Amino acid sequence: MTEIPEAELSWRFSRSSGPGGQGVNTTDSRVELSFDIANSQALTDVQRERALERLAHRLVDGVLTIAAQEFRSQLRNREAARTRLEATLRDAIAPPAKKRRPTKPSKGQVERRLENKKRRSDVKRLRRDVS
Template identity: 65%
Template sequence: MVGGWTLSAAELAERFSRSSGPGGQGVDTTDSRVELSVDVAGSASLPGHLRDRVLTRLAGRLVDGVLTVRASEHRAQLANRRAARERLVAQLRDAAAAPPAPRRATRPTRGSQRRRLEAKKQRGQVKRGRRGDWDA
């Protein structure tokens, strides 16, 4: 379930391959790396208003409207499948989230302006005190 809507398991495509990196014989024999893909552009369970938002926000990660997530940090395929699903859900949830409210412009208070100017004056006095009479 992602942000109030559920992604059907039938829409997910899993691929397994051998992981890279250290691990000795286990890496050479087990297909523990997981690639999880979902067709965001053609998803039937994704509401239309959210589909546009997700497609826009994930435009750099999509290939022909398909989002692919890889996981290979665990030795076990089951753990990598779980990690890939969690990563996919997190990305879809972040992309489907409502945009933040626009910032309301505010003005600095009179007290904060006064404190700022006093700090500037004091800093100038410190620098003036460092000057030497090199010309004399």
């Protein structure tokens, strides 16, 4: 994936809940990072289609929004939001995994499995109360 240009990112800041003491009431440390996937020039057409399809449940009008408020510092929340956005996009635009080619168990494996089942059955049969 290519680097996302800063011009395509939209940042919003607000007051955060959580740790920070009295500073929580005065600093805008909560970060919302928005990225317009539908209109992005950084993604190829194939990547855009994959991202829109796979992230459909998280998008509002083709825009992905990531919120971060776990740190007291706005700078660290910005870094956390950017990291999460990159990870989310990387997963969304990854090519699909190769299909598994079904295989049959070998004759030896089948025989060993059946032999183990028979042995186990015998053990349980011998444990039964015969009275």
